[in-house]
Amino acid sequence: MKKIETHNVKKILIPIRLQEYAVGIFKTIPTKSGIKKAIKKGFVKVNGKTATTALYINEGDTIHLYESEQKNEGKQFNFPLEILFEDIYLAVIYKPAGILVSGNSFATIDNALIQNLQKSALTDATRPRPVHRLDYPTSGLLLIGKTTESIIALNQLFEKKEIQKTYYAICIGKMEKNGEIDFSIDDKNAFTSFEVIQTIKSPRFDFLNLVKLYPKTGRKHQLRKHLFAIGNPILGDKEYFLEDKILKGKGLFLHASSLSFTHPFTKEKIIITKELPKKFKKLFPEF
Template sequence: MVVIEAHVVPGGTESIRLQEYALHIFSGINTNQGIKKAIKRGLIRVNGLQASTGLWVKAGFKIELCDLELPPSKIYKLPLEVVYEDDHIAIINKPGGISVSGNQFRTVQNALPYNLRPSMRKNALPVFRPVHRIDSPTCGLLLVAKTADASAKLGKQFEDRLVKKRYRAVVIGSLHEKGKIDMQVDDKDAVSTFKLVKKSPSIRNRFLSMVDLYPETGRTHQLRIHMAGIGNPILGDKIYGTEGEILRGKGLFLCAAELQFSHPDSGEEMSISIDPPYKFGRFMEMEEKRWEKYNSESEIV
């Protein structure tokens, strides 16, 4: 059994049961049912011992997520763009519309063996492990650990908020040049900042804005909730978007465009970035042309 993620409960943590607490600390499991199964199978251990779902978590407890070292039964043969790869880590460009992991077969995790080289290191993981989450409709950079050491060290960097992430999005409405959003998500502190990239007029929405988003905390759906909360929902957001302005078949206009972190083996400062999908800029251009055409025809009339 290999420890793939570890967490020490900080001081000041309110009284909470293990099943509920563990849901928010491990990147590899993001459902209550998944946490419950992992605890019952002995994959989540507290202070080195098997624990129960009802255990009350206390400050100083060391909670570990372990792996049974069983390879996936089936490999999902989905080609993925590999942006970076070595013997310790890999970074892939996750397509929108597919979950990173979960109980279903069609996940990014099940497609990783089809796209990545096995690690030759002694502590290589039998199953490649994504070390953070990206919402299913979101596309972009996903960091993957190939060894147990890489998984543990990257997990610690995420826990200590040392990993910097930049997202590119198209949102509805007009925004200032930059701003900060301090708004709780699920009754927990959450902070994001944004910088305007460009703005275009739109007949349907008055304005569309392309922005870079920087989450300072890592709450579920944080950026989507924050942008909707200030009145600028992300284009194509079926959950937090404005009814009547959801684009059918075009997906969510949110891309994880850049990651900055320390390499878990060499310590080198890594900065990996990609361009957002072509549709982001193209849609704004088309909306602006429609606006210009509409206004020129109005002037003639």
């Protein structure tokens, strides 16, 4: 392995887990998920010893970050992406339904970014990285960081809840015109507000609703779990569904339609929207 970065731990009040402390200390890996993966792969050493995610950091410790010396020059994933916004710091792209954002698979948005985005001219330019996730069956807008500083800044905006996301879903059954869902997920607070835009009768599902969703937190499968919890699962959901109310072959009717935030560097107000997919418009042609 090749050593690429070193960090000396200065004054800290109480011991803290490595995977928490190391977020943001390395330019090469600025995200929490990236640090966790590096630790698990044995690329992080503390005081010369390979670290674990359970290790606590103390004042005076020395943390080294390594990378594999084996070059990974496998086939590149050539997958054209629709780019809705791009500058030297960040980009917003459209993720189609039915593709992973990242992971161990070859066919991911993460692997396609370098083919679609222009390399930043800034000195801390890095490989473009998604700074949040969308489920495999969900379509919509995805925010990408193109520099180390940008990735850190965008993650901080998400942590401070300063990035507003809006989704549309088609939900099954009779619904209130609007409401709020405050239902914990994995023992963590989770909050979603919703607004029913239009309702139509359905011979098979009784009612179908075009619903606008405003998640205030970002738990895994939050919108899908929340709507299922109030008895109005999303059409096409194969994990959270009512008996005899499963639609097969059309995918999940959940779409991340807009992103709104203040650009962390230019301070410009960024509002990006993406129209509803065709399968939504077949049921709700007015939209």
